[in-house]
Amino acid sequence: MTDLSAFGPDFPFAYDDWISHPAGLGAIPAGRHGAEVAIIGAGAAGVIAGHELMKLGLRPVLYESAKFGGRLRSEVFEGTEDIIAELGGMRFPVSSRGFWHYVDLTGCDSAPFPNPLTEAAGSTVIDLEGESLFARCLDDLPDLYREVARAYDAALEEGARFSDLQAAMRARDAKAVKAIWDRLVPAWDERTFYDFITSSEAFRALSFRHREVFGQVGFGTGGWDSDFPNSMLEILRVNLCGLDDNQRYIKGGVENVLHRLWRHAADCAHWGRTTLADLNGGATRSRVVRIGRDASGRIAVTDTWGRTDLYDAVLVTCQSHLLTTSIATDEDLFDQKLWMALDRTRYMQAAKTFVMVDRPFWNDIDPATGRPLLSMTLTDRITRGTYFFDNGPDRPGVICLSYSWMTDALKVLPHDAEKRVDLALAALGHIYPGVDIAGHIRGNPICVSWETDENFLGAFKGALPGHYRYNHRMYGHFMQDALPPGQRGIFLAGDGISWTPAWVEGAVQTALNAVWGILHHFGGATDPANPGPGDLYPELGPVALD
Incomplete structure (x- = not known):
């Protein structure tokens, strides 16, 4: 377990210590x-x-x-007992100490989530403006992507004293956390995530293309351009608490x-x-x-x-x-x-489209390239993020064909599940020509648009x-x-x-x-x-x- 946790920064209180204390x-x-x-x-x-x-x-x-x-909603595919689509929360950072207290209490098992450029994903394809790049880690990508990553790290240091603040959170030094964070609140509450990027020295020295790639690929789980209009405080909390890093899913x-x-x-x-x-x-x-x-x-x-x-x-x-x-x-x-x-309170839109397939065929090696047939995929196409869940070689697998937010989620809002699958397959067909995804699909797709659910009216808050x-x-x-x-x-x-x-x-x-x-x-x-x-x-x- 990492020493980083969601200890603040607004209210640096150790919830995990409170609920696990023998005094009750x-x-x-x-x-x-x-x-x-x-x-x-x-x-x-x-x-x-x-x-x-x-x-x-x-x-x-x-x-x-x-x-x-x-919104911890696990939908079981028809005809199975435990092949599921996670329609709401699906990836949980190990820094979420309070949540993991209850996971451990209930004896649920977990595994690393197949996020981009992680060992759990195996391989990643980034497809932007019609160009596809294959990678297993950041070093496999062109210099531009490492420049973007370094620029964001530098922007966090410049605009938020990131290392000092995160070190105080790791040490659970509440006074030190507040001494830094409380000065950041008035500075960044009324400024957007995009403003934070564009006004930083690190990104001003780079091209618009760098900012564009950052929006599409982002950090951790993928593109964050849907959050560009949000308050920068919202994004700083995600980074500081390690919420977009080292994530796992619940088996x-x-x-x-x-x-x-x-x-x-x-x-x-x-x-x-x-x-x-x-x-x-x-x-x-x-x-x-x-x-x-x-x-x-x-x-x-x-x-x-x-x-x-x-x-x-x-x-x-x-x-x-x-x-x-x-x-x-x-x-x-x-x-x-x-x-x-x-x-x-402003709620953001989100849409997911899942299909069950006969087996984890994406692991098959293409003899022409020596690469897996399909990889975790980040793209500017309508699918945005595509994830693969391997339940074993002899069991059905699950593909999240598309996970999208805001405008990209609204694009599919009027369409039924089959149409959403068709749109996703058409987009992925441009990235993986010749790969027959449809031929492996079994049963009915499972989709969600949280903004159409009368009990939610949106997926989650975006301040x-x-x-x-x-x-x-x-x-x-x-x-x-x-x-x-x-x-x-x-x-x-x-x-x-x-x-x-x-x-x-x-x-x-x-x-x-x-x-x-x-x-x-x-x-x-x-x-x-x-x-x-x-x-x-x-x-x-x-x-x-x-």
């Missing part, structure tokens, strides 16, 4: 044991928060509008982590040894259609079948736009400034310049002592509430913030030997602007 997360007064807490959404944030609240002696009641797992599907956690027996205050599934009667409640404050002061949650239950605490983990589109939410539950932040203040309001909402009584007791979690959207670690960390907030709301406290996020937030919390 804290204790709730015995008189509050057994109290019900509504959790809206059975994704990573909801299930993890439920697991920890159960251990504290509360009864989490989970509601789910559609599919258990949220059999990442959704299994949540299913296993749902059924994982734990020693709990009040309940003894039990599971989330047992406390919920084996199934989640249905879609939530209304949240409001009852005349008694408790929070009323109504499901799609008209059942209303009252709770002293509610945790909302769904995407924020659902609070104004799908769930009739009492406006008085949140301050209007928080409503502004929730409604201004624009000037959104830091909004993020700060959402992230810090679990600290409720200063709120009026009518706004207390309802909490927010999920990667869209976090500083690291699109990464499951953000869902984990905000879920744990909410656990502390609910613990505090019920009159509980942490052990002095293991202070929680709310205990250290006044000292180490994110810097405030204006």
Whole structure:
């Protein structure tokens, strides 16, 4: 395990240490044991928060509008048991220490993800403007690509004191992290990723072609031009936390982590040894259609079948736009400034197209070139990124024909699965002429466009310049002592509430913030030997602007 983790930089708190400490997360007064807490959404944030609240002696009641797992969605191909397409999260950096705590707890196995230019991919083809380059590592590519890589490293040093800041994060020196990061926030909140690139000394010395290649090929997992309009702070966090490096996938599907956690027996205050599934009667409640404050002061949650239950605490983990589109939410539950932040959250589009094939034929060697028939592929064509998943020589393989964001995702939005496959095969046919991919396809393709799903309305948050203040309001909402009584007791979690959207670690960390907030709301406290996020937030919390 790398010594780098998602320790900050906005709030440098060691979540992995907190959840693994022998003292536990804290204790709730015995008189509050057994109290019900509504959790809206059975994704990573909801299930993890439920697991920890159960251990504290509360009864989490989970509601789910559609599919258990949220955006950790592993779709099984028809006619198989474990050949899957990862429609949401599919690659998980080892620096996501909080997430890996639960992977280890549930006994799920993992393997290196086949990202470009990695040993797991075997080989990579970069196809730009009709020219294809074959490589197994960066040194196999022309000098231009190494110049781009060096320029980005230099830009990070110049604009963000990257080495010093990452060294402080590795050492878990919270004060040193804040001393550097808190000065970067006002400098880069209102400037874009593209501005960071073009204004750096390193890239100004290079050509437009270098910037263009950087946008198409990027760093780590591939091209990042879809993020060029985003706040540079968003990208700095990804780099600093190592989120785009050293990634792994979960064998059999990442959704299994949540299913296993749902059924994982734990020693709990009040309940003894039990599971989330047992406390919920084996199934989640249905879609939530209304949240409001009852005349008694408790929070009323109504499901799609008209059942209303009252709770002293509610945790909302769904995407924020659902609070104004799908769930009739009492406006008085949140301050209007928080409503502004929730409604201004900008979600990015994303599309994936998967097919199952008879075997991992891409490993066959082309006798004319001595190379594999197909390689992990980055291209400016409609497919953008193509990935290959080998389940063994005698088992079906899986190809993610296309993983694209924003404009590239919108290009296929009107089309059905078969048309999307046709478009992808046509694009790949220009890169690999003569290779019969279609002849190996078995069963039906599996596709997703998250922006068309009524339960998501987009894939993940992509903060624009000037959104830091909004993020700060959402992230810090679990600290409720200063709120009026009518706004207390309802909490927010999920990667869209976090500083690291699109990464499951953000869902984990905000879920744990909410656990502390609910613990505090019920009159509980942490052990002095293991202070929680709310205990250290006044000292180490994110810097405030204006």
